[in-house]
Amino acid sequence: CRTLRLVFGDQLSPDLSALADVDAAGDVVLMVEAVEECTHVPHHQRKIAFFLSAMRHFAAELEAGGLRVDYRRLDAPDALPSFGESLADAVARHRPERVVLTEPGEWRVLAAAKTWQDRLGVPVEIRPDTRFLCSIAEFQRWAGGRKQLRMEYFYREMRRRHRILLDGAGEPVGGQWNYDADNREPLPKGLIPPDPPTFAPDAVTRDVLALVAERFGGHFGRLDGFAMAVTRADAEALLDHFLEHRLPLFGRYQDAMKQGEPFLYHSLISAALNVGLLDPLAVCRRAEEAYLAGAAPLNSVEGFIRQILGWREYVRGVYWTFMPGYAARNALGAHRPLPRFYWTGETDMNCLRQVVTETRDHAHAHHIQRLMVTGNFALLAGVDPAAVNAWYLMVYADAVEWAQLPNTHGMALFADGGLLGSKPYAASGKYIERMSDYCGRCRFTPKRQVGPDACPFNALYWDFIARTRAQLAGNARMTMIHRSLERMDPAKVADLRRHAEAVLAGLYADA
Ligand code: SF4
Structure with missing residues (x-):
């Protein structure tokens, strides 16, 4: 064929730049369901189904419009595991004069695409993604x-x-x-x-x-x-x-x-x-x-x-x-593993149980659930940003890395040190109580700070404020909360921090 045109799973738009000058008679559109893309992080079942179904429908739309689509199904007997292998195979079969693609939405894939010209021995043109409102x-x-x-x-x-x-x-x-x-x-x-x-x-x-x-x-x-x-x-x-x-x-x-x-x-x-x-x-x-x-x-x-x-x-x-340095930042030095309940929903904290269960059922949660419940808890507990990022990328149907990573890493976890948000979105149980009806059905009490009935978010919140205080001292938006901490009775602060330690110990006890 004259031009082999690649369309990735998040590029299902008829006005894609890779298709701009398509010639129905001479060109082939390549679409690949690569098993590696489903498993390099094990994505939510619903997310995989959504992507594959949308891709198959889009391929049918292109074919109905008269284009030749080489669609590589994941379950075909001759399916190859990775996108790169499927591309090399397609180049060998179609012998194109050139390959054209729109820049992928993931740094890892773009980095690979930049090597294709040398590896395939055919000119590869990478075009900007013009579907966005700002280049x-x-x-x-x-x-x-x-x-x-x-x-x-x-x-x-x-x-x-x-x-x-x-x-x-x-x-x-x-x-x-x-x-x-x-x-x-x-x-x-x-x-x-x-x-x-x-x-x-x-x-x-x-x-x-x-x-x-x-x-x-x-x-x-x-x-x-x-x-x-x-x-x-x-x-x-x-x-x-x-x-x-x-x-x-x-x-x-x-x-x-x-x-x-x-x-x-x-x-x-x-x-x-x-x-x-x-x-x-x-x-x-x-x-x-x-x-x-x-x-x-x-x-x-x-x-x-x-x-x-x-x-x-x-x-x-x-x-x-x-990118790529952005993903590696860990400004607050958070290193704990992701608590098991992010996968099972099994926790007495009702807000987390609800959000994880809804996430499991729908591959969806809205922005405040992601930011102020699952994100906030991971921030307060000091969970390793890499583990949290992987979770968000896996579990939400809308999670493409360019959108997911800054939201999780920057906005929810402050792991970028404030590049994206002006302060950490840390909140105690009071916020969740005000914005939801979760607390009324929880075995914990959002008004309690310590003790067996205390909402774990409260002690974790003050522990977070205390442990990041020196690092965030220059942040004007933290001044008020730092003052509140200073005014607190030191014995109370010590009590809260002990309680936070106990909460965290309990969290990982069976890990
Ligand atoms: Fe969540 Fe605390 Fe409210 Fe329970 S009391 S639902 S743990 S915020």
Whole structure:
């Protein structure tokens, strides 16, 4: 063939740069289900099923559009274990004049791709991923020379550049850039969020589910009840439903947690967005339209758009600017192993039990569950960032490394020393009590600091503040809490730290 065009599992977009100048008559599109990509970390069963089903549907879409797709199924008798081997085999079979790809979403894969030209003996062209709203070069121009990178300033530039939620004078609609202060309410009793739409598995998905059960049934997670959006049409329907039914209250309750309600008012589009089934700018425009039509309030729409236009682009820029060293940072010197309950859900701490169970069942948890429950606990307990990162990458269907790593490593664990967030997101049981109904059904009491009924988050929190105090003394956002620590009776601090030690000892007792 003339050109062999590669499409990775998170590149399922018809406007992918690798396909820009495709010639249906002379080119071949290569898509590979590589077993190594499912097992280099053993991903959640649902996550694997989602990726494989979305890939198979996308390949069918390309074929229906007249393209020749060489689709390498994981269960084919001649399947090769890695992407690299499948590519070499495809080059030998198709004898292309060149190979074209869009830069992959993972540093490890891009590093490998840069060796392909020499190894395969054929020209390899790596194109920028133009599906994002800010290129890596643009991000680096913005970041260059700044002492601190703050998402808020980046976000304002992105609003201006893409002219989103601006008035005629180029100022933010409503007079403020950010309405986060309106977006921190717990869910009132009696308010029942609408059920999200479900997408019954078709024959393609059913095949994939059987394959995953057979080959990866030992991985974390469950497959039953799989109802994810795996096609462009499904993803559009998911977005439509969100804009109409959940966006209006999304903002107000975006930080709320409620037992038995894993989805609340969240959009649930992150997995579809991250594999390319939705276009980020189009999603932002749809949300803006909902505001302009009076169908959703500004605090919801601005908060939603900020996640996509601001945060998502910002973490991608951070990832590509600071990798590979970024992943190796361990600013707080955290070295404990990941507690076993992250896999089993077996813990008396109800908040953690709920979040891990929902994660196992749905390969999903919303941002506050990830940041303030599982992330916060790992931060307070001093769990090794590498172990925590691996867990987040494995268990969430939307976890592609450029998005997952900065969120976990930087935002949740402060392992980057404050590059991404201005202070550690450490919180005691009080925060979880305020934002959820978990504590009422927990055997611990969030009001107690020490003793057998005390919420373990409390002592761990003060132990964290005390043990990082010298290191974080120069951080202005920690001054208030450091003052509170200083004002505390030293005997009480000692008591709390002893209790924290006992909690940690208990946690690893059976390990
Ligand atoms: Fe979690 Fe503590 Fe509340 Fe229990 S009391 S649910 S451990 S925050």
